[in-house]
Amino acid sequence: MARVLLFGRLADIAGWRERVVPGASLTEVRAALSADADLAEALAGKGVQVAVDKVIVRGEAGLTATSEVAFMPPMSGG
């Protein structure tokens, strides 16, 4: 289980910004999100970064029941 946050255009594509998603790893969370093909494609896109509990991670990460997973498209700057 993880609380998933989507930022920027990812939230527009998914139609939601925050949702609890089952999964004990990033791979499992991505699999659970792939029911939405457009979102899955966007999440796999160039420059999309992932943060677990507000720290950017690369590759796989284990998750606990209270983990917060954020998918962040390329940053636009302020």
Place this chain on the structure above:
Amino acid sequence: MARVLLFGRLADIAGWRERVVPGASLTEVRAALSADADLAEALAGKGVQVAVDKVIVRGEAGLTATSEVAFMPPMSGG
């Protein structure tokens, strides 16, 4: 006749900042000021600029009874 203004360390050397001095040209005004040898030396020093009626002039300039002559030592910036 000209109203003479001294700026910066020139006023400290002369002991005055503003004085009416006889003379129909810069040369005559300088001559009138040369009674004070220290001031005359300072006025002839490197980087001292002269303005007549608030416009910087180089070399000689004619003066009227209402002319304002300013002697300005090297500028320090603000």
Place this chain on the structure above:
Amino acid sequence: MSVTLQTGPFEPGALLTAFSAGRTETGAVASFTGLARAEQGGTDILELEAYPGLTDAEIARIAREAAERFGLQDWLIVHRIGRIAPGEAIVFVATASAHRREAFEACDYLMDYLKSRAPFWKKSHGPDGARWIEPTDRDRTDVERWETP
């Protein structure tokens, strides 16, 4: 030395006043205020999204590095998030140092970072609808000026 993300408008002059007060060994305070532009009617509203907890932490990390690099005495960053109308301030950066070159360069550096790499997502709402904005080529080359070869 603080980063604030805030949803309400802020007043750059009030921030500058507070930042400059009581400094007897600071010779130089540089500031930058970024304002939302109407773009001749092309933009009605700018919408800025941040990830509180990550965005502010990342900005603070970069600002601490800059303070070290440029020898700053102090710095302040305030950034609007949410919906911003033309003419309103988006960002305020102030830097303090003994002499002016350090304050100018650090302020310039921080703005280049904030405009190109800081974790924000920006949407422009105009008469033709909404669109996401990415850093311009100039934003990218500006920030690259600071990279040591």
Place this chain on the structure above:
Amino acid sequence: MSVTLQTGPFEPGALLTAFSAGRTETGAVASFTGLARAEQGGTDILELEAYPGLTDAEIARIAREAAERFGLQDWLIVHRIGRIAPGEAIVFVATASAHRREAFEACDYLMDYLKSRAPFWKKSHGPDGARWIEPTDRDRTDVERWETP
């Protein structure tokens, strides 16, 4: 677009507020505030002399040239004269442009000019008496950065 020489204290934040207000096509406002430093007790009072009518005209001429060179939308310069205590503002420069690089560069340029070549005479009063101050070597090299070869 104005130059003010004034003998009383001024408040940089209030100037920034007024300068930034009501701008819907200005993306960038850069500002610089120069403060008098105590120099660890080395300076009690700074005394700045100008030649009103020449000093302000000369600064305005340089600022108009800078506005042209950097493509500014607006600029403001306020400079204290007379006796200034540590912590008080000596100079405030603000520049406005569509994008940030122009505003930063013009502000930086104007400060380099003001600190090295503007018609002021500056005296520092400290525990060891008074002394006239001239531009530092760094002031001279800073201003030379802008000269086209």
